[in-house]
Amino acid sequence: MSVTEVLATEKALRHRITALSRSLREVTVVEHLQKPRYVGYDTIRDADGTTHGRKKAILMSGGCSVPTCTMCPFTNYNNFGLHAANPNGLRDQVATLLHRSDDEPDYDVLALYNDGSFFARREVPADVQIDIARRVAATGVRRLVVESLPQFVTTDTLEPFVDALGDVQLEVGIGLQSADRLVRETLVNTRVTRESFEAAVALMQAHTVIPKVYLMVGPPFLTEAEAVTDVIDSTAYVASRGVDGVTVCPTRLAPNTVAWWLYQRGHYHAPNLWSVVDAVRGAHTKAAVRVACINMRGTDFDSIYPDSCERCANPIVDGLVSYSISGDLVDLPAACRCREPIQPVALDHDHILARTAATMDACEAIA
Known part of the structure; x- marks a missing residue:
């Protein structure tokens, strides 16, 4: 196929997968309570080898x-489709999270995730973003981690937030997933x-904000060998942009997703x-x-996790946890x-597109 034909085929396939993905989303019928759906503590390692205690919360x-x-x-697992952002609910959740109890594990890194993009003002209004920054700045936390799609990381959103944080270091997670256009924009469909x-990373670096980049292991439609290549090549690309480290996320399968839809029809499985x-x-x-590592043995919702045989599965997970620290x-x-x-193996776009x-044809025939 010519380049024009390949791009047209890819665009049509992307629209097809997007429509399927949206159709599978589960709209909330009953509102979940305004409290974090997950709170946990662990140890994380910086690119320079320094380790920190972290408190991680996923806001409702x-x-x-x-x-x-x-x-x-x-x-x-959130209030998707029920209403827009709940400013008071978000504020109250953060205020509660910032209160330290006597028996709470020590931490100097606070990660606040919102099941989406923190800097998308449809999800977290601008005044709530600033209010959260000021509250965090008053706690003595050394670093705050949030995540966002890069298109929402702009001068207008980043600068006032960094100013309100004061001496607190900001780290922003971006789910790049893959440096390969076909994998990222069509197979992952982000x-x-x-x-x-690149614009978001450059802006963060100019404001001494740490970019935290997520890469996916085992996207739908790739073979396992292609998936390994994709992670390696994507890591090299991220490093070329001046980012020192990556977080790799093994794919887990959960209901109401394209990955689950494919799995049910015998055309996808979680990576080995x-x-x-x-x-x-x-x-x-x-x-x-x-x-x-939560993507391999998590408990925050029902999933099918990456696995291997009964002899090596637990030692592998334990080893990956230890390596991550x-x-x-x-x-x-x-x-x-x-x-x-x-x-x-190399990523052959023509073969991946055809496959x-x-x-999709085979799965739709089953449906």
């Missing part, structure tokens, strides 16, 4: 304003372009845990790598007879 929100991603289940990502290990080993030489490859398991290491279209 009105959900993502751009819910197109093929694997994202979060609209099933509304992140390379241009918007050894693919996660292979991806981490390959990416390790490109940048500091951390694994979102230490950054030392010695913490990763060596091998298991259940699976040979994958050899990364994806054929998969």
